[in-house]
Amino acid sequence: MTSWGKLFVDKSKAVGEVAGVEAGKIEVFVYPEYYPRVRVGSVLAIDSEGSKPVGIVIKLAHTARHAGIVPLRKTRQEIRNAYPDIERYYRYVSTIAYTSNITSGNIVHVRTSMPRLHDLVYIIGSNDLLDAFFKPDGEWNFDFLRYYIAEGASILEIREFFYTYKEYFQDYRDDKEEVISKLVRVLLRSGVSNVALYIEEIINMLGWG
Numbered sequence: 001m002t003s004w005g006k007l008f009v010d011k012s013k014a015v016g017e018v019a020g021v022e023a024g025k026i027e028v029f030v031y032p033e034y035y036p037r038v039r040v041g042s043v044l045a046i047d048s049e050g051s052k053p054v055g056i057v058i059k060l061a062h063t064a065r066h067a068g069i070v071p072l073r074k075t076r077q078e079i080r081n082a083y084p085d086i087e088r089y090y091r092y093v094s095t096i097a098y099t100s101n102i103t104s105g106n107i108v109h110v111r112t113s114m115p116r117l118h119d120l121v122y123i124i125g126s127n128d129l130l131d132a133f134f135k136p137d138g139e140w141n142f143d144f145l146r147y148y149i150a151e152g153a154s155i156l157e158i159r160e161f162f163y164t165y166k167e168y169f170q171d172y173r174d175d176k177e178e179v180i181s182k183l184v185r186v187l188l189r190s191g192v193s194n195v196a197l198y199i200e201e202i203i204n205m206l207g208w209g
Contacts, residue, residue: 003128004102008047014120016092018046021114024098024151026055028121032087041161043124043133044096048115054107054124054133055096056148058157097151099144100133107136109143130168140179142186149190155198162205169206176208 007013015034020027026046030038038044042057072079079086100109124133134140145158153161162169172179180199187195203209 003126003132004045004052004105007045007122007124007126007129008052008120011120013122014047015044015123016094016121018048018115018117018119018121019093020117024111024147025058026053026096026098026115028094028096030092030094030121032092034123035092037123038094039160039164040157041164043130045102045122045124046115046119047122048113048119051113051115052102053098053111053113053115054100054102054144055098056144056153056161057094058097058148058151058153059095061093061095097148097153099147107132109136109141109147111147127168127171130165140175140182142182145183145186146190149187149192155201158198159201159205162202166206173208 014031015038016028016030018026019029028044038057038060040057040060044055044057046053046055074082098111098114100107101112103112124130133144134142145153148157148161169179180203183202184195184199187198192198
């Protein structure tokens with residue numbers, strides 16, 4: 001079984017499911033128990049029939065299901081103790097920018113078909129799958145950022161993306177020059193006006209200065 005197959009084989013490890021699709025964005029209902037694990041910049045993969053879309057979280061939202069709430073003036077632990085089912089009264093909907101697709105067990109940074117409602121969503125966290133995402137052909141490839149930026153990611157979201165995977169990139173400090181070179185190329189192709197500022201933010205975030 002391929003690494004991607006191992007990711008999708010256990011549905012109990014899904015962090016959510018597709019709640020809506022629109023153009024290049026996919027809304028994901030994140031299960032409350034997994035909400036703390038999902039951050040701006042998290043890479044998520046969707047187990048859909050015929051396609052396995054992959055995207056990057058561009059927006060987090062914690063929307064009350066009802067019009068408002070009653071202030072409780074308690075710590076989170078006190079709230080959990082007093083109202084163990086309180087999380088059921090909230091919706092956790094995050095938005096991802098559709099950037100890539102898993103085709104024949106390999107990542108390609110292009111978009112194909114959209115997923116369907118309720119398709120299960122998984123977070124890409126293991127180093128081998130992150131290697132497959134960042135280096136699909138054995139070389140660094142940041143083409144996914146073109147879609148992320150096109151869907152509205154600003155320098156702040158880019159910064160948070162690299163913060164999310166800071167520990168991963170620490171192991172590749174020796175690849176610093178290649179990574180920066182590839183990033184510059186993608187940022188230029190994305191129409192970013194101040195590439196130098198983006199690179200400075202990324203380098204500082206990764207501690208590569």
